[in-house]
Amino acid sequence: MKRALHIITGLGVGGAERQLRSLIARLPVESEVVTLTNPGAVARELRADGVRVTHLGMAGNRDVGALPRLARLIRRGRYDVVHTHLYRACVYGRVAARLAGVRAVVATEHSLGERVMEGRPLTRGTRELYLATERLGRATVAVSGTVAGRLREWGVPAERIHVVPNGIAARRFRYAGGARAAERARLGVPPDAVLVGGVGRLVPGKGFADLVRAVAGLPGNVRLVLGGEGPLRGELERLAAGCGIGDRVLLPGECEVPALLSAMDVFVSASTEETFGLATLEALAAGLPVLHVTCPAIDELPRQAAPGARRVRGGADALRAALRTEVERAPCRFPVPEAVHHYDIGRVAGRLMDVYEGAQSR
CATH class of the missing domain: 3.40.50.2000 (Glycogen Phosphorylase B;)
Known part of the structure; x- marks a missing residue:
C-alpha cells in the first residue's frame, strides 16, 4: 500500500481534525487530504507538515455538485485506500470513492452520540442515509467501544466494525x-x-x-x-x-x-x-x-x-x-x-494500518 486519501468535513480546530493530523504523521503511507469545507487552522498545520490539502469548496449539506468533483479527484489520484472522517464526508466520500472505482474505503466514526451527531440532533433520515452509504465501504472504524455499540444498534454488521481508538502523542x-x-x-x-x-x-x-x-x-x-x-x-x-x-x-x-x-x-x-x-x-x-x-x-x-x-x-x-x-x-x-x-499514537496508527490492509484484501 502506497497512497491514502483522507476526506474530512472541515479542518477547523476540533478533536477529529487534530487526530487526523497526528495520525498522518505516523502512517507509513503517502497521505493527502480533501476537506469539503472550512480549510481552517488544521489545514494550515497539515500543509506546514508537507501534506497536500485540497479544499473542495462544498456549499452545504445538499451541494450534490460536489460529488462528481470529488469522484474525479479520487480517480486522478489513484489511491489505494480512501479514508473518510465525520458524517458529511463519510456520506459523500463513500459514494464518490465507489464512482471512482476505489473499493478499499474505510470510514472513522468520531462523533456518534446517543441523541446527537457532531452537535446536531439525530433524525431517522440521518441514520437511514448513513446506513445506506455505509454499505458502500469495507470497514467502519469506531473510536471507542461505546461508539461500536451504537453502530451495532443502528444495524451496522458487527464484522464491518473495528474499534481503533484515538491516539495521543x-x-x-x-x-x-x-x-x-x-x-x-x-x-x-x-x-x-x-x-x-x-x-x-x-x-x-x-x-x-x-x-x-x-x-x-x-x-x-x-x-x-x-x-x-x-x-x-x-x-x-x-x-x-x-x-x-x-x-x-x-x-x-x-x-x-x-x-x-x-x-x-x-x-x-x-x-x-x-x-x-x-x-x-x-x-x-x-x-x-x-x-x-x-x-x-x-x-x-x-x-x-x-x-x-x-x-x-x-x-x-x-x-x-x-x-x-x-x-x-x-x-x-x-x-x-x-x-x-x-492510547499511544504510534500503536493506534499500527492498528489502523491493519484495517487498511484488511480492506484492500477483501
Whole structure:
C-alpha cells in the first residue's frame, strides 16, 4: 500500500481534525487530504507538515455538485485506500470513492452520540442515509467501544466494525513550568489565581454553559478559560457577564492546546455525551487533575489506569461542588498515567494500518 486519501468535513480546530493530523504523521503511507469545507487552522498545520490539502469548496449539506468533483479527484489520484472522517464526508466520500472505482474505503466514526451527531440532533433520515452509504465501504472504524455499540444498534454488521481508538502523542503535552508562566502572562491570569479550564468547540453539547455557572459560585480568585471556537461564543460571553464574572472567563479562541493546558490548575470535561474524550487524555498527559462527566477513553479502562481523573455528575451545581474540592487543594501535577500510554499514537496508527490492509484484501 502506497497512497491514502483522507476526506474530512472541515479542518477547523476540533478533536477529529487534530487526530487526523497526528495520525498522518505516523502512517507509513503517502497521505493527502480533501476537506469539503472550512480549510481552517488544521489545514494550515497539515500543509506546514508537507501534506497536500485540497479544499473542495462544498456549499452545504445538499451541494450534490460536489460529488462528481470529488469522484474525479479520487480517480486522478489513484489511491489505494480512501479514508473518510465525520458524517458529511463519510456520506459523500463513500459514494464518490465507489464512482471512482476505489473499493478499499474505510470510514472513522468520531462523533456518534446517543441523541446527537457532531452537535446536531439525530433524525431517522440521518441514520437511514448513513446506513445506506455505509454499505458502500469495507470497514467502519469506531473510536471507542461505546461508539461500536451504537453502530451495532443502528444495524451496522458487527464484522464491518473495528474499534481503533484515538491516539495521543504524550510528549507533546508534557508540562513545562516556563510554558505555564508565559501562557498565564499572555492570558492575563494572576500568578495566584486558580485557573479552571476546558477545551473543545463552543457548542451546546460540550456543557460549557454549566461550567460558567459553576465557576460563578466559586471564590473570586478562580478563573475559567475555554479554548476553542464555535457558534456559542457570544452566548457564553453574555452568560458570564450576566453571572457577574465576565472578567473571570477567558475565551482565547483557537490556541495551542499544550500551552493552554500548562497554564491550567484543573481541567473539566463537562460534556454529557462524549464518544472518546481526547481533550481529557491530553489534560492527563499534562499532569492535570481532571473532572469529567463522561469519557469513554477512561471509562473503558480499569479505574487505576487514570488516578488523576474523577468522574462527576453533570450540571452546574454538581460541577461547582466538585470544583470547590479541587480549588481548595494546593495546585499539583500528577505523573502521566497508564491511560495515556495505552492510547499511544504510534500503536493506534499500527492498528489502523491493519484495517487498511484488511480492506484492500477483501
